[in-house]
Amino acid sequence: MSEPGPIAEYLAELDARLHVQGRRRRRILAEVESHLTDAADVATGQGGDRAAAERDAVARFGASPAALAVLFGEGRRPHPRWWAPVAAAAVLAGAAAGVLVYSTSNGPAPRYRATATMVSVFPATSPQPRWMRSAIRDARRLVVARLVLSGQPPSLPSAPGIAIALPRFQPVSVPGLDAAELLRATTVTPSRQGNAIDFTVTTSDAATARRLATAWAATYLSWWRLGEIRKEAQFYRDARRILRFERGLSANERAEYIRMRRVYGRSLERPYELSSYRPAVRAIRIAAA
Amino acid sequence: MGVGGEPLKGHLDMLVLSVLDGGEAHGYRVIEHLRAASGGVFDLPEGTVYPVLHRLERAGYLRSRWAKGAGPKRRVYTLTSRGRRALDGQKESWQAFTRAVSAVIGAS
Numbered sequence: 139m140s141e142p143g144p145i146a147e148y149l150a151e152l153d154a155r156l157h158v159q160g161r162r163r164r165r166i167l168a169e170v171e172s173h174l175t176d177a178a179d180v181a182t183g184q185g186g187d188r189a190a191a192e193r194d195a196v197a198r199f200g201a202s203p204a205a206l207a208v209l210f211g212e213g214r215r216p217h218p219r220w221w222a223p224v225a226a227a228a229v230l231a232g233a234a235a236g237v238l239v240y241s242t243s244n245g246p247a248p249r250y251r252a253t254a255t256m257v258s259v260f261p262a263t264s265p266q267p268r269w270m271r272s273a274i275r276d277a278r279r280l281v282v283a284r285l286v287l288s289g290q291p292p293s294l295p296s297a298p299g300i301a302i303a304l305p306r307f308q309p310v311s312v313p314g315l316d317a318a319e320l321l322r323a324t325t326v327t328p329s330r331q332g333n334a335i336d337f338t339v340t341t342s343d344a345a346t347a348r349r350l351a352t353a354w355a356a357t358y359l360s361w362w363r364l365g366e367i368r369k370e371a372q373f374y375r376d377a378r379r380i381l382r383f384e385r386g387l388s389a390n391e392r393a394e395y396i397r398m399r400r401v402y403g404r405s406l407e408r409p410y411e412l413s414s415y416r417p418a419v420r421a422i423r424i425a426a427a
Numbered sequence: 428m429g430v431g432g433e434p435l436k437g438h439l440d441m442l443v444l445s446v447l448d449g450g451e452a453h454g455y456r457v458i459e460h461l462r463a464a465s466g467g468v469f470d471l472p473e474g475t476v477y478p479v480l481h482r483l484e485r486a487g488y489l490r491s492r493w494a495k496g497a498g499p500k501r502r503v504y505t506l507t508s509r510g511r512r513a514l515d516g517q518k519e520s521w522q523a524f525t526r527a528v529s530a531v532i533g534a535s
Contacts, residue, residue, distance in 0.1 A: 162481075165502070166477070166481070168500075168502075169454065169477060169502045170474070170477065171499075172499045172500060172501055172502070173453075173454055173455055173473065173474075173477075175499050176455060176498055176499055176501070177455070177473075179498060179499075198472070198473050199472060199473045199474040200471070200472015200473060200474050200475060201472055201474035201475055206474055206477075206478070209475070209478035210477070210478050210481065250520060250524070342517075343516050343517065343519075343520040344520040344523055344524060345519070345520065345523070424523075424524070424527065426524060
């Protein structure tokens with residue numbers, strides 16, 4: 139009985155290592171066999187030795203069976219199995235041992251990273267003022283991601299007598315992208331520029347990354363303004379109520395009334411407009427991720 | 428000078444789609460075309476193209492069929508309309524990126 143040739147050995151090892159099943163498994167094996175046999179046939183047709191031709195074909199094929207099996211397994215969503223952690227550890231160990239896994243095939247598509255820098259609405263008082271830490275926590279939230287995609291802000295409580303200039307929300311339509319995915323694709327970090335925050339979005343094309351990063355920074359600013367407006371409107375409404383019913387105030391209420399009267403007294407009888415914030419978004423950067 | 432994996436990371440999909448934009452081809456032909464069209468710069472191990480082709484097919488960018496010729500049967504791949512749109516988008520992004528890099532490094 140003759141020894142199996144290099145192609146048969148390669149295919150047997152690939153067969154043992156592939157972790158895809160059924161038709162796809164048969165197709166992979168058939169396709170690789172077709173490629174290797176074709177290459178060996180060409181060399182044999184030119185007068186070469188069959189075993190040497192097969193060895194050359196396998197060598198030119200490049201990827202080891204273990205590496206190829208890993209690459210073919212990417213993008214699958216296997217059912218959870220008890221041996222999955224063991225298999226993952228084995229793959230990592232194989233990689234550490236120098237298994238040839240070509241990174242060329244790793245990325246599902248080109249990735250681009252766009253960063254929009256949001257300039258602080260407050261003057262810089264330190265390299266990383268306290269507002270920035272809370273803003274960074276506040277900015278990277280699912281509710282903001284939903285706002286980026288939908289442009290639909292929550293409604294404000296009614297505030298009679300107060301004219302409110304609502305901030306604008308410009309929706310960014312990206313087919314197939316939901317808020318959870320956008321949140322995963324986004325990082326929010328302090329900017330190297332100091333008193334500013336970087337919003338970085340990574341997607342498969344630069345234009346979309348740029349639009350989303352810009353929209354996220356602008357949306358967060360508007361979202362932040364909306365919160366401030368909500369607080370001011372509530373405060374102003376309370377002030378009017380207290381002024382109207384100033385008789386019978388407790389000592390604390392009286393003190394608060396005096397404070398608010400000092401702050402708002404002259405304008406309480408006129409509609410009050412909350413539109414004083416002029417934050418900015420600037421400095422878009424794009425890089426291949 | 429051949430270029431292996433790392434510099435091509437993230438761009439192989441676009442290159443493979445570009446090759447298939449010229450007509451249907453099997454894996455070996457795709458690798459040959461990449462090598463020839465790049466003047467030997469993109470000299471990849473032949474086996475690395477198959478996982479890419481399978482992944483692009485699963486994404487709907489390619490379709491494939493077995494073709495029987497004089498030699499062993501071969502799996503040939505064809506660009507779909509979705510793949511062509513994806514290629515156009517990737518080309519556009521790539522050109523914008525290279526323009527930006529050229530502007531920064533001062534290339535003419």
